[in-house]
Amino acid sequence: xxxxxEPIQELKLVxxxxxxxxxxxxxxxxxxxxxxxxxxxxxxxxxxxxxxxxILAGLYQPDSGTISLNGEAVHFKTPNAAFAHGIGMxxxxxxxVPNLTVVENVALGxxxxxxxxxxxxxxxxxxxxxxxxxxxxxxxxxxxxxxxxVGEQQRVELVKTLCFGAQLxxxxxxxxxxxxxxxxxxxxxxxRMTAELxxxxxxxxxxxxxxxxxxxxxxxxxxVVFNGTTADHTPAELAALMTGHEVTLPRNESHDQSTxxxxxxxxxxxxGDRGNLALDGLDLELRAGEVLGLAGVSGNGQxxxxxxxxxxxxxxxxxxxxxxxxxxxHSPRRMIEAGLGYIPEDRHHEGIVPSFSVQDNLVLKDYAxxxxxxxxxxxxxxxxxxxxxxxxxxxxxxxxxxxxxxxxSGGNIQKVILARExxxxxxxxxxxxxxxxxxxxxxxxxxxxxxxxxxxxxGVLLISEELEEIMNLSDRIAVIYKGxxxxxxxxxxxxxxxxxxxxxxxxxx
Amino acid sequence: MNSGGMIYNIxxxxxxxxxxxxxxxxxxxxxxxxxxxxxxxxGIMSMGAFLGxxxxxxxxxxxxxxxxxxxxxxxxxAAGALLGLLFALxxxxxxxxxxxAGIGLQMFGWGIAGTLSRHFVGGVTGVEGVPxxxxxxxxxxxxxxxVLFNHNPVVYIAFLMVPTxxxxxxxxxxxxxxxxxxxxxxxxxxxxxxxxxxxxQALMLGGAMAGFAGAYLSLCxxxxxxxxxxxxxxxxxxxxxxxxxxxPVGILGGALLFSLAQTLQLSIQVGGIKFPxxxxxxxxxxxxIVVLAFTRKxxxxxxxxxxxxxxxxxxx
Numbered sequence: 001x002x003x004x005x006e007p008i009q010e011l012k013l014v015x016x017x018x019x020x021x022x023x024x025x026x027x028x029x030x031x032x033x034x035x036x037x038x039x040x041x042x043x044x045x046x047x048x049x050x051x052x053x054x055i056l057a058g059l060y061q062p063d064s065g066t067i068s069l070n071g072e073a074v075h076f077k078t079p080n081a082a083f084a085h086g087i088g089m090x091x092x093x094x095x096x097v098p099n100l101t102v103v104e105n106v107a108l109g110x111x112x113x114x115x116x117x118x119x120x121x122x123x124x125x126x127x128x129x130x131x132x133x134x135x136x137x138x139x140x141x142x143x144x145x146x147x148x149x150v151g152e153q154q155r156v157e158l159v160k161t162l163c164f165g166a167q168l169x170x171x172x173x174x175x176x177x178x179x180x181x182x183x184x185x186x187x188x189x190x191x192r193m194t195a196e197l198x199x200x201x202x203x204x205x206x207x208x209x210x211x212x213x214x215x216x217x218x219x220x221x222x223x224v225v226f227n228g229t230t231a232d233h234t235p236a237e238l239a240a241l242m243t244g245h246e247v248t249l250p251r252n253e254s255h256d257q258s259t260x261x262x263x264x265x266x267x268x269x270x271x272g273d274r275g276n277l278a279l280d281g282l283d284l285e286l287r288a289g290e291v292l293g294l295a296g297v298s299g300n301g302q303x304x305x306x307x308x309x310x311x312x313x314x315x316x317x318x319x320x321x322x323x324x325x326x327x328x329x330h331s332p333r334r335m336i337e338a339g340l341g342y343i344p345e346d347r348h349h350e351g352i353v354p355s356f357s358v359q360d361n362l363v364l365k366d367y368a369x370x371x372x373x374x375x376x377x378x379x380x381x382x383x384x385x386x387x388x389x390x391x392x393x394x395x396x397x398x399x400x401x402x403x404x405x406x407x408x409s410g411g412n413i414q415k416v417i418l419a420r421e422x423x424x425x426x427x428x429x430x431x432x433x434x435x436x437x438x439x440x441x442x443x444x445x446x447x448x449x450x451x452x453x454x455x456x457x458x459g460v461l462l463i464s465e466e467l468e469e470i471m472n473l474s475d476r477i478a479v480i481y482k483g484x485x486x487x488x489x490x491x492x493x494x495x496x497x498x499x500x501x502x503x504x505x506x507x508x509x
Numbered sequence: 510m511n512s513g514g515m516i517y518n519i520x521x522x523x524x525x526x527x528x529x530x531x532x533x534x535x536x537x538x539x540x541x542x543x544x545x546x547x548x549x550x551x552g553i554m555s556m557g558a559f560l561g562x563x564x565x566x567x568x569x570x571x572x573x574x575x576x577x578x579x580x581x582x583x584x585x586x587a588a589g590a591l592l593g594l595l596f597a598l599x600x601x602x603x604x605x606x607x608x609x610a611g612i613g614l615q616m617f618g619w620g621i622a623g624t625l626s627r628h629f630v631g632g633v634t635g636v637e638g639v640p641x642x643x644x645x646x647x648x649x650x651x652x653x654x655x656v657l658f659n660h661n662p663v664v665y666i667a668f669l670m671v672p673t674x675x676x677x678x679x680x681x682x683x684x685x686x687x688x689x690x691x692x693x694x695x696x697x698x699x700x701x702x703x704x705x706x707x708x709x710q711a712l713m714l715g716g717a718m719a720g721f722a723g724a725y726l727s728l729c730x731x732x733x734x735x736x737x738x739x740x741x742x743x744x745x746x747x748x749x750x751x752x753x754x755x756x757p758v759g760i761l762g763g764a765l766l767f768s769l770a771q772t773l774q775l776s777i778q779v780g781g782i783k784f785p786x787x788x789x790x791x792x793x794x795x796x797x798i799v800v801l802a803f804t805r806k807x808x809x810x811x812x813x814x815x816x817x818x819x820x821x822x823x824x825x
Contacts, residue, residue, distance in 0.1 A: 080701035095696035097689045099810050108689050109700030114682035
């Protein structure tokens with residue numbers, strides 16, 4: 001895993017195919033990168049970007065197609081083989097072992113530091129220091145990974161990949177967990193690195209693609225649909241190519257203020273999974289008929305707040321009033337009955353039972369109501385009719401409502417959850433990262449639905465890390481930082497820069 | 510008996526008593542650190558106890574007679590490593606459910622050892638076993654000498670395994686790989702570590718250590734073989750790994766606590782103290798359950814992927 005013997009002048013992928021059970025993830029994909037160039041690989045979720053890059057990194061084996069480096073055909077059987085040729089990948093989910101330190105993580109992959117019965121940690125430390133100073137990526141070599149923030153982990157991941165001698169850097173959605181400032185910082189840093197490295201940059205955020213890349217390749221349903229120079233095309237053109245149709249995400253234009261408070265949270269304190277105080281005196285008011293956007297870098301208490309509101313996490317102190325009633329520390333069942341709709345962050349584990357059918361998942365919260373059951377028997381006919389009508393209204397694409405819900409795509413699973421929550425006519429709806437990882441078509445649909453509920457007088461609490469989503473939909477925007485609400489702004493006057501600073505904890509009056 | 514003498518007895522009996530648990534748990538710790546939960550420890554210990562006993566039973570004369578105990582330990586460890594290999598094949602390569610496979614291995618080892626013993630040995634027969642060897646000088650220290658330095662040599666070897674295991678796990682490249690594959694196998698894979706190979710190695714080492722622990726029971730502790738000789742120690746060893754939070758030093762503490770409780774209850778019975786013996790017998794087990802229930806969970810430090818097979822081509 002030393003630096004490759006000769007520098008990478010040109011990398012070419014020709015006719016790569018990869019099949020997974022039931023899907024063709026990569027369909028005859030070809031692309032090329034030259035030295036010092038940034039290629040943006042763009043496409044919706046499930047377009048096959050990550051699969052393609054995992055093939056290039058030696059993690060997956062292609063079913064057919066060839067990879068060539070400097071004109072010579074190569075075959076990467078293992079990640080080691082890819083490293084040996086100078087190809088390094090920064091995965092979307094960081095490949096860092098959380099209960100090891102930074103230095104141990106680097107040493108793990110550096111075979112030249114492995115001696116018999118002895119590990120050369122000092123060698124790893126020196127290498128980290130060298131790389132981090134050279135590329136201005138400060139890291140603390142002796143910190144445990146689990147102690148680091150997402151931004152810090154990203155730096156560690158970059159340093160680690162460079163320590164392994166990468167000359168071609170593959171970055172899989174590197175900005176998905178960063179604040180706007182961290183994102184700008186990262187883009188500037190990457191720009192500087194192109195003096196020595198080639199970069200393949202995977203993203204679906206088109207402004208970043210515009211800012212960083214020289215050329216762009218667009219994938220749709222596993223196939224290349226576009227290949228060209230970034231500077232020649234506008235983000236809107238690229239978006240249309242990416243989705244296959246014009247996409248206009250709906251916007252909340254009215255911004256008229258209602259005053260009736262439907263959900264009020266006062267001085268809320270609750271603990272996170274590690275026993276830390278994740279919510280530390282949080283105050284929040286949600287009004288009827290508004291979308292309140294909660295912006296913030298993930299890990300600042302969003303998850304805990306959503307859990308607490310759904311009745312899933314105990315409150316240490318503070319109160320939750322819903323429609324005037326004190327519902328602090330009540331069970332999830334009480335919250336549901338009070339009229340709270342909840343779209344959880346982890347749709348596979350909290351939103352649905354993956355092995356249950358679509359029909360069953362649609363009545364998970366109401367199976368005991370007289371509509372769907374009689375004494376101790378379920379009314380299966382009624383459950384099926386309910387599913388069929390919701391499938392139509394919410395455009396849930398599935399071969400039948402009796403298939404296992406877990407087999408649907410992310411966007412369709414999200415529509416199942418949305419249909420279930422909305423069909424119950426909630427008074428307030430807590431939506432946590434509702435469009436994370438769903439394609440733009442589903443995103444458009446979900447946004448339209450949320451705005452329609454707002455019109456009907458439902459209070460919507462939208463928790464998201466996509467600033468654009470928050471700014472498009474919200475009436476007011478609250479910024480959460482370290483378990484408190486730092487500031488609440490009317491959406492009409494909020495700017496991206498201002499929110500970005502607040503998300504990083506900077507309050508300048 | 511005065512209370513000082515009783516404490517001395519409990520300690521000097523409890524230390525050698527803890528060895529089988531300690532070694533088996535140290536071995537199981539390697540398994541679990543690599544992400545494999547081996548409930549079959551008990552079965553491997555049974556096989557180890559039987560095979561360890563066998564040379565001493567058969568070879569009474571001839572040039573090998575002087576080395577029967579060494580031979581027994583070698584057999585036991587080889588068989589343990591083989592059973593570990595078998596378990597690796599089933600759970601790592603074929604990705605079978607580890608809990609079920611472990612129960613299978615437990616019954617397999619226990620059943621085979623018992624059957625072979627009935628066939629080759631017949632009834633219960635004693636062997637000479639490993640004699641005590643007092644460490645010159647150290648054994649003369651009042652109180653401590655008797656507690657720590659007047660046992661059979663396998664006890665000393667077993668206690669040396671604690672720092673050795675710690676070093677192996679935390680200071681060598683192999684240990685680093687073991688910890689990585691048990692916590693985040695995909696990350697290890699992307700860094701060029703062969704996840705399955707490391708898991709095979711860890712299971713074989715763990716198996717060999719369980720075999721060693723079994724042979725200790727038949728050659729050093731009971732000095733005979735009966736098919737229920739392990740008596741649940743394999744399962745206690747699995748629990749001790751949790752108890753010790755996947756750290757050899759913690760495991761040593763757990764093994765000592767359990768075996769001291771065990772000898773305490775024995776001396777309560779022997780010493781004629783008025784206390785219902787049924788409760789005395791329960792004491793060590795209750796103690797372990799109580800301590801396990803009230804220890805703080807160290808979620809970030811243990812192997813978080815414990816029990817899950819790894820499949821590189823599975824989409825996440």
